[in-house]
Amino acid sequence: MIFSLFLLALIGAAALWLVLDPLRRAAPEDPDAPERARLTAERDRLYGELGMLEDERQRPALERRAALTLRALDALPPAPRANQPGRSRTLAVAGVGVAALLTVAGAVTFIPRWQLASLEPGEAKSVQAVLRLPALKATAQRTGQNDDYLAWGRAAFDSANYDQAVSAYGNALKTDPRQPEALRRLGILLLTRGEQTGTPISAEDAERAALLIRTAAQLAPNEPESQLLLGFALSRFGQDQEALTALERYRTLDPVGRDADDVITSLRARLNQSDPALKLYAESCASCHGASGAGGIGPSLRESGLSRAALRSITVNGKGAMPAYPKLTDAELKLLLDLMEKWQGEG
Known part of the structure; x- marks a missing residue:
C-alpha cells in the first residue's frame, strides 16, 4: 500500500516538473546568433534576386554567392535547441495517465487484498466469494455448464447468498443428479430454511432434506463435509449415536476442522x-x-x-x-x- 502511494506521488511529481520546466528555464544563448542572422538574411535576399532575375548573364554570379552563403551557414555550430513545451506536455499527460491507471489497478486488486489481509480467514473467504459472485453467476447463466453452476453455487453458499446457492445447485443437479456437493448443500439449506425464514419446516421437507444429505454421504463418504452435514442432520432428528459417529468420522477425515466441536460435546453429554x-x-x-x-x-x-x-x-x-x-x-x-x-x- 505504501509503495503504491509512493509510486503514485513520484509519477505526479514528474508530470508536474515536465509541465513547469519550460516556464522555469530561460532559452539558451546562441553566441553565433548575429552571424547566423546575417547569413540567413543574405541567403534569403539572394534567393529573392534569383527568383526575379531578368538577365540570365547574372545567374552564375548570384548562384555562386548563394552557394558560398549556404556553406557559411552550414559551417556554423548547430544552434542550441529551444525547450519543447509541446513534448513536455505530452510526456506529462502520459505520466498522469499512467498514474491514473495504477490508481485504478490498485483499487481493483491491491487495495482489496490489503483490506482482506486484516480479516480472519473465514471472513476473507466470504468477502472474496461475494466479490466473485456476479461474474460467476453471469458465466453460469451464459454457458449452462455444470462446472460453472457448481462454481457459482459454491461462491453463493460460502457468502451466505443462499437463494442463489439453491438456484445454482439446482441447475447443476439438472445436468448431473449425482453430485454430492450439490445434494448435501441443498439438503442442509432445506433443513435449516426455517431458521432463515422463521417458518417451521414441514415433515415432508425434512424427510426430503434428510434423503438428499444421506445420498450425498453415500456417494462421497470420504469427503469431510458429507459426514459433517450428515451429523448435523441426524442430530436434528434425535439420532444422537448415529450423529456422533458421523461427526467423529468428520474429525478423522479433517483433523483440523473445528465446525463440529460444540455439537460433538453436546451429543456426548446427552449420551x-x-x-x-x-x-x-x-x-x-x-x-x-x-x-x-x-x-x-x-x-x-x-x-x-x-x-x-x-x-x-x-x-x-x-x-x-x-x-x-x-x-x-x-x-x-x-x-x-x-x-x-x-x-x-x-x-
Missing part, C-alpha cells in the same frame, strides 16, 4: 448422562482424545503407559498442546483418572 465419568470426559476431553479415548487430535489414552501420578500431573498442569484443568475438584479428577486407568487396562 453419557447415566455415567458421570463419561459425561465429564465428554465435556472436557473427548474433543481431542476421541469419544472412547482411542485418540484424535490428541493421543490415544487406551495406548498410554503413563502412571496414575503422571496422568494426574498432566491433567491438572497441562503439557505441550494439552491444556491445564486446575479447577477440577478432587472427586472429578478421581473420576477421570479411574476412567483412564480402566481404558489402559482394556487397551
